[in-house]
Amino acid sequence: MERTANLGLVQWQRSRVQTRRSVGSFALLLVVGVLLSATLATSIPLQFSIVTLFLFAGPHNWFELRYFLMRLPLRFGRSRNFFLTAFTGIALLTIAYLSLPLLYYAGVWTGHNWPTAIATWNTLLLLWLGLLISLRGKQGRRNWTWCWPVVFALSSLNWLGPELFSLALVYAHPLVALWFLDRHLRRNRPEWLQSYRRCLLMLPLIVAAMCWRLLGSQSLADDNGLAWRITQHAGADLLPQLSTHLLVTVHVFLETLHYGVWLLALPLIASRGSIWKVKSIPLARHARGFPRLIGATLIGGLFVVALLWLGFSTNYAVTRDVYFAVAIAHVLAEAPFLLRML
Amino acid sequence: MKKFIPVALGALVVLSSALYTLADIPRPPKPSPTPAAGKPVLHTELTIVPDPKGSEARLQIAPSDLKILREALASVDSNPTTWERLSQSSTRTIIAGAFLFLSISLAGVWLARSDRRRSRIAAAVVFGVALVGAASMIANANAGPPGTYLWRGLPQALTEGKSTNGGLDIEIMPEGYGMKLIVPSRDFKKPDHQEE
Numbered sequence: 001m002e003r004t005a006n007l008g009l010v011q012w013q014r015s016r017v018q019t020r021r022s023v024g025s026f027a028l029l030l031v032v033g034v035l036l037s038a039t040l041a042t043s044i045p046l047q048f049s050i051v052t053l054f055l056f057a058g059p060h061n062w063f064e065l066r067y068f069l070m071r072l073p074l075r076f077g078r079s080r081n082f083f084l085t086a087f088t089g090i091a092l093l094t095i096a097y098l099s100l101p102l103l104y105y106a107g108v109w110t111g112h113n114w115p116t117a118i119a120t121w122n123t124l125l126l127l128w129l130g131l132l133i134s135l136r137g138k139q140g141r142r143n144w145t146w147c148w149p150v151v152f153a154l155s156s157l158n159w160l161g162p163e164l165f166s167l168a169l170v171y172a173h174p175l176v177a178l179w180f181l182d183r184h185l186r187r188n189r190p191e192w193l194q195s196y197r198r199c200l201l202m203l204p205l206i207v208a209a210m211c212w213r214l215l216g217s218q219s220l221a222d223d224n225g226l227a228w229r230i231t232q233h234a235g236a237d238l239l240p241q242l243s244t245h246l247l248v249t250v251h252v253f254l255e256t257l258h259y260g261v262w263l264l265a266l267p268l269i270a271s272r273g274s275i276w277k278v279k280s281i282p283l284a285r286h287a288r289g290f291p292r293l294i295g296a297t298l299i300g301g302l303f304v305v306a307l308l309w310l311g312f313s314t315n316y317a318v319t320r321d322v323y324f325a326v327a328i329a330h331v332l333a334e335a336p337f338l339l340r341m342l
Numbered sequence: 343m344k345k346f347i348p349v350a351l352g353a354l355v356v357l358s359s360a361l362y363t364l365a366d367i368p369r370p371p372k373p374s375p376t377p378a379a380g381k382p383v384l385h386t387e388l389t390i391v392p393d394p395k396g397s398e399a400r401l402q403i404a405p406s407d408l409k410i411l412r413e414a415l416a417s418v419d420s421n422p423t424t425w426e427r428l429s430q431s432s433t434r435t436i437i438a439g440a441f442l443f444l445s446i447s448l449a450g451v452w453l454a455r456s457d458r459r460r461s462r463i464a465a466a467v468v469f470g471v472a473l474v475g476a477a478s479m480i481a482n483a484n485a486g487p488p489g490t491y492l493w494r495g496l497p498q499a500l501t502e503g504k505s506t507n508g509g510l511d512i513e514i515m516p517e518g519y520g521m522k523l524i525v526p527s528r529d530f531k532k533p534d535h536q537e538e
Contacts, residue, residue, distance in 0.1 A: 119434060123441075145452055152445035153471045159438035 119162035174258035
């Protein structure tokens with residue numbers, strides 16, 4: 001009897017040591033990854049931006065696509081209205097977002113009221129998010145009506161400075177991935193959650209350190225088209241009082257974390273089998289599922305990734321512009337799937 | 343986490359709105375060892391006239407100078423900076439005000455219906471945001487003291503060799519020569535040594 005109890009105690013102690021080790025390894029990996037990307041983003045921001053985008057932009061979108069397919073239910077059931085709103089919003093907002101530069105370059109629109117157009121798009125985005133939050137709240141029988149005052153307050157701010165609001169979205173989007181990771185750790189690895197949240201506290205400190213070091217630094221030389229695009233994307237025109245070195249550094253740092261979460265952290269934590277196995281996706285595995293469609297979608301996605309690499313190799317600057325215009329779809333798609341996790 | 347979301351969103355909104363409270367306040371000048379020199383576009387005469395009955399400073403421009411001034415202004419790059427473009431649209435300010443009104447109204451309704459403590463905290467955050475937003479819109483609307491108040495320290499400033507800031511209406515005169523600056527002198531402060 002005593003021996004059996006001792007065996008149980010030993011096993012418990014072993015599992016506790018293993019848990020501690022895994023938590024320690026996870027935290028160490030996080031800290032090293034974050035510090036490494038912060039160092040590279042600070043010392044060679046433009047080069048780091050070019051390389052990370054080239055290497056990770058396409059693959060991270062493919063992983064996101066796979067993740068979304070994993071989370072998509074076979075039958076929408078009670079979530080029908082939620083998913084209909086989500087997909088309609090993603091389609092319409094993406095088309096509207098892409099049509100703005102297309103109309104401009106086609107000469108149909110002069111772009112003189114560009115801030116108003118951007119403000120209108122941002123307002124539609126906020127209203128769509130409000131609707132999704134509201135629908136999700138109803139599904140979970142939670143009172144999430146607080147979202148409407150917040151949505152309208154944000155809309156108000158958006159109309160005061162639409163371009164600044166869009167820039168805020170550019171900087172906020174990479175952080176959404178960290179929220180996804182938080183939800184998955186809570187579900188799959190609760191023992192890692194505390195360490196993860198402690199590591200997250202490093203982020204504001206690192207950004208503050210970047211600001212402290214680079215606030216008065218000389219702006220980056222954006223004398224070629226590509227460097228100019230990168231600095232503009234980071235907000236050089238909207239925040240002329242800040243050094244572009246600081247803006248690009250912070251933006252690239254956050255983007256790298258975003259890529260890290262989608263390419264490394266989430267596949268390791270949330271995957272249920274090999275990422276290459278189509279049958280690991282519920283939509284393909286189920287008897288009434290669509291294995292061929294899912295397989296074709298994933299293979300098509302791989303071709304797009306290869307095409308993107310080819311485009312970057314041929315004309316990096318133009319491919320970058322096209323990518324960031326089309327990539328709005330994945331930014332929008334994150335919202336409903338994150339809400340499903342809450 | 344449920345409590346964190348509205349609080350975090352509220353904090354984000356408050357921080358974002360802080361930018362606009364600077365709307366009409368001139369930014370502190372950047373320390374620059376070699377300030378950029380202005381480009382003269384027109385040389386003319388200037389007469390400063392104190393006006394005890396006026397309420398706003400006026401700059402009267404003669405027609406002959408107006409033509410030269412127009413040509414000079416046409417040659418100057420008039421593209422506004424992005425920041426100027428951001429803060430110079432009355433239509434957008436009106437729409438922002440309408441959304442702010444909706445936000446305050448719905449927050450009020452939600453607050454009235456809610457009896458939970460955390461909901462009240464979140465509503466207080468939204469209300470705070472609305473207040474900051476309203477303050478920023480007032481700042482955008484150019485609300486300020488009357489012109490006479492801003493020009494009241496001109497005599498003393500001239501004596502001390504300091505500059506004075508104030509509003510100015512530019513008027514195009516039907517005839518005459520040169521420019522005339524009319525400064526409201528109704529509220530002129532007496533120099534310190536005279537007040538004693």
